[in-house]
Amino acid sequence: MPELPEVEATRRELEPAMRGARIVRALLRRKNLRRPFPPAFASRLEGRRIEAVDRRGKYLVLPVDSGDVLLMHLGMSGSFRLNRAAARGALASKTDPDFDRHDHVVFTLSNGVTVIFNDPRRFGVMDLIGAGDSHSALAAMGPEPLAPAFDAAALAAALAGKRTALKVALLDQHVVAGLGNIYASEALHRAALSPLRRSSTIVTAAGGPTPRAVRLVAAIKSVLREAIERQERPYRAGRFRVYEREGERCRRRGCRGTIRRITQAGRSTFYCPVCQSKSC
DNA sequence: ACACGGACCTGAAGGC
DNA sequence: TGCCTTCAGGTCCGTG
Numbered sequence: 001m002p003e004l005p006e007v008e009a010t011r012r013e014l015e016p017a018m019r020g021a022r023i024v025r026a027l028l029r030r031k032n033l034r035r036p037f038p039p040a041f042a043s044r045l046e047g048r049r050i051e052a053v054d055r056r057g058k059y060l061v062l063p064v065d066s067g068d069v070l071l072m073h074l075g076m077s078g079s080f081r082l083n084r085a086a087a088r089g090a091l092a093s094k095t096d097p098d099f100d101r102h103d104h105v106v107f108t109l110s111n112g113v114t115v116i117f118n119d120p121r122r123f124g125v126m127d128l129i130g131a132g133d134s135h136s137a138l139a140a141m142g143p144e145p146l147a148p149a150f151d152a153a154a155l156a157a158a159l160a161g162k163r164t165a166l167k168v169a170l171l172d173q174h175v176v177a178g179l180g181n182i183y184a185s186e187a188l189h190r191a192a193l194s195p196l197r198r199s200s201t202i203v204t205a206a207g208g209p210t211p212r213a214v215r216l217v218a219a220i221k222s223v224l225r226e227a228i229e230r231q232e233r234p235y236r237a238g239r240f241r242v243y244e245r246e247g248e249r250c251r252r253r254g255c256r257g258t259i260r261r262i263t264q265a266g267r268s269t270f271y272c273p274v275c276q277s278k279s280c
Numbered sequence: 281a282c283a284c285g286g287a288c289c290t291g292a293a294g295g296c
Numbered sequence: 297t298g299c300c301t302t303c304a305g306g307t308c309c310g311t312g
Contacts, residue, residue, distance in 0.1 A: 002305065002306090003305060003306095006305075034288065034289085034306095034307080034308090058306080058307095073306085073307085074305090074306090075289095075305095075306060075307080076289090076290095076304070076305060076306055076307095077289090077290075077291090077304085077305085102290085119289095120289080120290050120291065121288085121289045121290050121291080121304090121306095122288080122289055122290080123288070123289070123306055123307075124306095125307085137307090161281095161282095162282085163282080163283080164282085164283070168283090171306090173306095173307085180305050180306070181304090181305055181306085182305055183305090243305090265283085265284075265285090266284085266285070266286085267304095267306095268303085268304090
């Protein structure tokens with residue numbers, strides 16, 4: 001499901017239940033998600049204390065007291081649920097009838113909470129980073145969009161020389177971390193920039209930011225901040241200005257445009273051809 | 281170094 | 297009632 005706001009909402013839900021607890025048992029109800037679980041996944045976690053529940057881009061990052069770091073990604077359809085009613089110390093079994101067929105991982109914690117990872121499409125990821133090691137996905141990831149370090153100069157530097165359409169570039173996690181298909185469209189609409197515009201056109205000849213880059217960074221930050229504030233629970237329609245609004249009137253004040261849907265890099269883009277024309 | 285298309289999965293929704 | 301196609305909030309890999 002998730003883009004950054006939903007992952008952050010998940011993090012906030014998991015943190016009070018998981019931080020400081022020990023993993024008594026890590027039950028894998030199948031041997032892979034998108035990829036196989038790493039070797040000794042369960043045994044490296046069992047007995048370990050969870051020191052933090054952090055987020056980087058769309059990844060949940062959980063350092064444990066051995067120095068390993070548990071990395072989790074929700075893919076398209078992953079979600080967690082907590083079962084606080086489980087008897088303290090009781091261990092889930094693989095064949096427990098309470099599980100549905102998409103409950104793939106069950107963490108039983110020392111505080112009696114059970115954390116269940118459900119993922120119908122299995123595009124999710126669970127991985128372990130060894131103490132002191134780096135992880136390719138994290139190492140190459142672009143800046144956190146809400147961090148001060150993500151500013152117009154940083155965005156310009158990432159887009160300099162890129163011929164790709166702006167919308168496609170915003171989905172590239174090397175450019176900025178955490179944007180997905182909804183908020184890339186939403187941020188471009190807020191910034192009044194065409195999703196079809198070539199990325200390098202918001203960069204000056206010297207590689208610096210143009211006013212458009214300044215606008216786009218501000219739009220990305222505010223769109224994400226507002227979504228986090230709403231504590232977006234699994235996606236509800238009706239909160240977006242362009243996403244899934246094909247054929248509807250543009251909601252920008254004074255704009256009479258009609259939202260269009262196009263395909264870019266195999267994914268739907270929604271935008272208003274009037275207030276997001278290529279000349280904006 | 282790009283840029284694009286397809287692959288990976290299941291489920292929901294709509295057309296016939 | 298099917299059965300078929302299309303679409304879905306994300307990466308990753310192979311090919312030009």
